[in-house]
Amino acid sequence: MDCERGRARPHAPYGLLLLDVQQAARVKDGPVRRRTAPSRIPVLPLALALLLLLLLSLVGGVGLGAAGVGRGEVARFLWAGLSGGTVHAADAASYTIVWEVRLPRVLLGAVVGAGLAAVGVAVQAMVRNALADPFVLGISSGAAVGANAVILLGAFAGLGVWALSASAFASALAAMTLVHAVARSPHGLTPLRLVLTGTALAYGFEAVTTVMVFGAARGEAARSAMMWLLGSLGGATWAQLPFAAATVAAGWAWLYGRAGALDALAMGDETASALGVRPARLRRELFLLTAAVTGTVVAVSGAIGFVGLMVPHVVRMLVGADHRRVLTVAPLAGAVLLVWADVLSRLLFAPAELPVGVITAVVGVPAFLLLMRRGGGYAFGGR
Amino acid sequence: MRLDIEDVTLEVAGTRLVEHIDLTVGSGAFAGLVGPNGSGKSTLLRALYRALRPAGGVVRLDGDDLHAMDARAAARKLAALPQESSAEFDFTAAEVVAMGRLPHRGRTAASDREIVAGAMERTGVVHLADRGFLGLSGGEKQRVLIARALAQQPGVLVLDEPTNHLDVAHQLDVLSLVRDSGPTVLAALHDLNLAAAHCDVLYVLDSGRIVAHGPPHDVLQPPLLAQVFGVRAHPVRHPVTGAVQLLFDLLPPTT
Numbered sequence: 001m002d003c004e005r006g007r008a009r010p011h012a013p014y015g016l017l018l019l020d021v022q023q024a025a026r027v028k029d030g031p032v033r034r035r036t037a038p039s040r041i042p043v044l045p046l047a048l049a050l051l052l053l054l055l056l057s058l059v060g061g062v063g064l065g066a067a068g069v070g071r072g073e074v075a076r077f078l079w080a081g082l083s084g085g086t087v088h089a090a091d092a093a094s095y096t097i098v099w100e101v102r103l104p105r106v107l108l109g110a111v112v113g114a115g116l117a118a119v120g121v122a123v124q125a126m127v128r129n130a131l132a133d134p135f136v137l138g139i140s141s142g143a144a145v146g147a148n149a150v151i152l153l154g155a156f157a158g159l160g161v162w163a164l165s166a167s168a169f170a171s172a173l174a175a176m177t178l179v180h181a182v183a184r185s186p187h188g189l190t191p192l193r194l195v196l197t198g199t200a201l202a203y204g205f206e207a208v209t210t211v212m213v214f215g216a217a218r219g220e221a222a223r224s225a226m227m228w229l230l231g232s233l234g235g236a237t238w239a240q241l242p243f244a245a246a247t248v249a250a251g252w253a254w255l256y257g258r259a260g261a262l263d264a265l266a267m268g269d270e271t272a273s274a275l276g277v278r279p280a281r282l283r284r285e286l287f288l289l290t291a292a293v294t295g296t297v298v299a300v301s302g303a304i305g306f307v308g309l310m311v312p313h314v315v316r317m318l319v320g321a322d323h324r325r326v327l328t329v330a331p332l333a334g335a336v337l338l339v340w341a342d343v344l345s346r347l348l349f350a351p352a353e354l355p356v357g358v359i360t361a362v363v364g365v366p367a368f369l370l371l372m373r374r375g376g377g378y379a380f381g382g383r
Numbered sequence: 384m385r386l387d388i389e390d391v392t393l394e395v396a397g398t399r400l401v402e403h404i405d406l407t408v409g410s411g412a413f414a415g416l417v418g419p420n421g422s423g424k425s426t427l428l429r430a431l432y433r434a435l436r437p438a439g440g441v442v443r444l445d446g447d448d449l450h451a452m453d454a455r456a457a458a459r460k461l462a463a464l465p466q467e468s469s470a471e472f473d474f475t476a477a478e479v480v481a482m483g484r485l486p487h488r489g490r491t492a493a494s495d496r497e498i499v500a501g502a503m504e505r506t507g508v509v510h511l512a513d514r515g516f517l518g519l520s521g522g523e524k525q526r527v528l529i530a531r532a533l534a535q536q537p538g539v540l541v542l543d544e545p546t547n548h549l550d551v552a553h554q555l556d557v558l559s560l561v562r563d564s565g566p567t568v569l570a571a572l573h574d575l576n577l578a579a580a581h582c583d584v585l586y587v588l589d590s591g592r593i594v595a596h597g598p599p600h601d602v603l604q605p606p607l608l609a610q611v612f613g614v615r616a617h618p619v620r621h622p623v624t625g626a627v628q629l630l631f632d633l634l635p636p637t638t
Contacts, residue, residue, distance in 0.1 A: 040513075128471045260485045266472050267482065270465035274432040275535070276458030276486035321472035 041318050043325045050332035054110060057339040061106035062098060064343050065350075069094045078103070105236035108244065109342040109356075110335035112233065112301045115248035117315075117334025119293045120308030121326055122255055125262040126286040127194045130316075133308035134294040137198035140305075141205035142175020143168040143298035147228050148209050152216040165243065165299040172295030175205060176287055230355030231304030233342050240300045251293040252331055258282070259323035266321065306360040307334050337363075384445050384460065384538025384567050385410045386431075391440030393426050400426045401591040404440070408539075408567050408584070415578040415599070416571045418588035419612055424543070424571040425466065427588070431541045431569070432463035444539060458486035462537035462566070464528050464545055476519065476527045477503070477512040483534030502533040506560060522553035526560065533564055542570040546577065576628055579603055587611055600627070609634055 063074045073091070077098040080087050087095045120133045127137070134140045146167035150156055156163040183197040209229060255262070261282055264272040269279040297304075311334045312326060319325040341359040348354055388406040392399065401423040408414040416424050429435040431442060433454065442449040444460050452460075462483070474482075480503055484495045503509045506526045511519060516527060525545055532540055542561065546554035554574070558581045561568055572578040578585060579599035587595040587602060589611045595602050608616040614631040621628055 130471060260482070263474065263478070263482055264485055266474075267479070268465065268467040270429070270432070270434050270463075270467050273434040273454075274458065274461075274463035274465060274541075275482055276455035278454050316472065320478070321474045322478050 040320050043319055043328050046319065047328050047332060050329065050336060054332055054336050054339070057336050058106050058110060061109065061339045061343050062102045065097065065102055065346055067094075067097050069098060074098055100238070101236075104238045104241055105233050105342065106339055107241055108236040108300060109233050109339045111241065111245045111248050112297050112304065113307055113311075113334040113336070113338025113341075114331035115244070115251065115293050115297045115334075116304060116307040116338070117311040117330040118248065118252045118255060118327065119290050119297070120334075121312045121315075121323070121330050122251075122262075122286050122293075123290055123308070124312055125266050125323065126283050126290070128266060128268070129192075129195055130313065131309070132195055132198075133305075134290055135202065135303065135305050135308065136195060137176075137290070138179050138200075138202035138205055139172050139175050139198075139291055139294045140298055140303040141202040141209070142178075143172035143295045144228055144303045145175075145205050145208050145212075146171025146295075147299060147302070148212050151228065152212050165240075165296065168299035169292070169295035172291045172298065173288075175201065176291035180284075180287060228302040231302040231357035231360075232345075232353065232355050233301050234353055236300070244296055244300050247293060247296040248331075251289055252327065254289060256324070256327050259327055262323040263321075266323075302355075302357070304338070304357045304360060306357065306365075307338055310360075311337060385443075386414075386539050386567055386569060387441075387443040387446075388427075388431075389441045389443065391427070391430060391437045391442060393423075393430050393435055394438040395426065395435070399438075399591070401430075401588075404588075404593055406569075406586050406593060406596070408569050410567055411565075412583045413562050413568045413570070413581060415582035415585045416569060416588060417573075417575060417578050417585055422588040423591040424588055426591075428463070428541050428543045428569070428571055429465075431461060431539075432465065433457055434465070455486040455488070458535060458537075460537055461539045461541060462532035462535035463541040464525075464532055464543065466543045466547065473515040473517045475512065476508060476514050476516055476523075479516050479527055480508075480530045480534050483531040486535060498536065499530075499534050502530040503527075505533060505564065506530040521548050522550075522556065525549065525553070525557050529557070529560060529564065537566050540564065540566040540568045542568065544571050544573060546572065546574065575603055575608075579629075580626075603629065 059078075062078065063069075069077075073094060077087060077091070077095045079085065080095070081099040081103070116134070123132045123134055123137060124130050126132075146169075147164055149171070150163045150167045156167050179194065179198050179201055182201070183193040185193060206229070261272070261277045264275040264277045265279055265282055267275075272279040272282070311330050315326050315330045315333055319329055337360070338356070341363060342356050344363070345354040345356040345359045348359075386406075386408040388404050391401065391404045393401040404427060406414070406416075406427075416427065418424050426435065430437050431449070433450065436450060449457055449461065477499065481495065481499050483502065484490060484498065487495075500509070503512065506529050508523065508526045508530055511523055511527065516524065519527065529545075540561065545557050545561065549557060554577060558570075558577065561570065562581055570582075572582075582599055584597065585595075585599045585602045586593055587607065594611060595607055603616070605616045605618075608614055608629075608631075612631075613634055615634050617630045617632075618627050619630050620626070
């Protein structure tokens with residue numbers, strides 16, 4: 001076997017007899033099975049099923065709400081809205097609820113859920129730590145500072161209706177840059193430093209928000225700032241949808257196109273280099289993308305936690321770690337999860353609304369713990 | 384594919400770790416890089432798989448400057464097994480091997496599958512395809528990683544202590560697998576007897592400089608081993624095979 005390539009062995013005196021031990025090695029490796037193979041669900045059927053579920057959820061989300069609008073009416077209003085038809089003057093109030101309040105809200109929920117899930121995947125690959133998400137890196141808290149500056153202090157008033165989005169986006173970028181700058185060391189940007197820096201700065205950003213809330217004279221403003229910190233889709237309008245949807249879609253497409261590079265990055269920086277990926281540059285690009293998508297999402301929904309952390313975990317348990325598969329399924333799962341979380345946040349204490357982040361945590365934590373106990377072949381954080 | 388390292392100097396965070404290295408591995412040869420801990424073996428190899436850019440000098444593959452190439456083009460010519468093998472996410476063995484296809488452009492799923500399957504067959508890991516990589520034994524992991532490197536279809540294969548943490552049977556197994564795999568090989572190795580048995584040529588690195596090179600039995604002489612590793616070496620014939628083995632003990636303290 002050593003001579004297969006016709007290689008002469010000029011240093012025969014040092015040679016060892018290899019064959020016996022080699023055979024021994026193979027035999028020893030053979031029957032030992034330490035862990036069962038991770039079970040994998042085929043991606044395409046799962047994605048199609050989730051897509052169908054998402055469509056049903058959108059319709060369900062529009063149909064369910066505090067103000068009782070009959071199922072037939074909801075269908076009629078939706079059809080009227082889609083086809084440009086007319087509704088009776090008597091139905092105007094109900095129509096407005098369905099078409100102008102619930103529908104954009106449900107659609108925005110789907111967009112935000114998909115965006116958070118995709119960005120969660122990106123961050124976890126970026127810092128090579130399955131316990132990271134935009135919130136861990138402080139980007140969400142940073143964006144929330146910007147949003148609250150607009151709401152409470154009237155910052156960036158010159159930007160008009162775009163003030164909120166622009167401010168959240170800009171402060172997400174600023175938070176990202178700060179985390180990046182502080183986490184940098186002469187040896188580059190290590191995952192551990194990023195996570196630690198992000199977590200520390202997140203507390204700082206939250207403190208800033210809290211000071212702003214307590215500094216504000218208006219009670220209602222403080223309450224709405226809390227909604228921003230915990231997340232809410234209550235302010236959804238049609239005007240917010242195109243920009244948010246386009247950003248999330250573009251971010252997802254960018255990630256999907258680099259699924260292979262994300263796989264390599266997940267194996268380690270050195271391995272990524274050896275596979276022709278430039279880890280430092282990819283990580284910088286991921287940081288920017290994360291800030292852009294997170295800023296956009298926080299601008300329309302506040303800092304909704306847990307989706308970006310939970311969804312990628314669950315999806316990996318179902319379809320494995322391959323990023324092409326994960327990125328196919330995770331946004332759909334995130335969208336479905338958030339649509340239903342929002343429905344619950346509207347219904348549980350109707351007519352009062354819970355912050356949707358409370359629901360995602362209450363629903364997600366037990367499910368997460370359960371899956372963690374069952375999750376056969378899935379390794380957390382590789383340890 | 385021929386590997387030439389010409390007058391390469393490497394710095395990390397301003398500290399010069401490796402200086403003026405000249406090293407050549409002829410096409411298809413197996414070269415070993417040996418040296419004490421901290422002598423710069425890993426640092427030198429990192430420059431080869433482009434985790435580190437030389438502060439001076441050139442690395443050439445068949446005459447082409449490795450660091451002037453596009454990252455992916457370089458990865459099509461040179462594959463590496465870095466020492467880290469801690470994945471955070473549990474890819475299957477087949478997925479890990481498939482990553483070797485990443486640097487190749489214009490590939491199709493069918494051709495990728497074929498090449499990946501071929502690489503797994505050559506390294507004997509077909510039966511592990513659907514197993515999680517993190518659950519494999521050390522020996523199985525190395526075989527899977529070698530399959531990944533072979534799936535890259537490289538001309539040069541760089542290995543950083545591929546036999547670390549392996550029992551003696553798996554050490555021999557991994558090295559003969561690499562030796563028979565095809566590409567030109569440069570491997571950092573700790574075990575001198577192992578290096579001698581497998582390498583066509585050895586380079587000895589000490590404090591960031593090459594202090595000796597040549598055929599193993601010429602290089603691994605007691606005076607050099609005393610100077611570089613600080614050990615006294617005794618060549619001994621194997622009672623059964625007659626192969627020369629080195630036994631070591633510490634040098635008596637000299638004052």
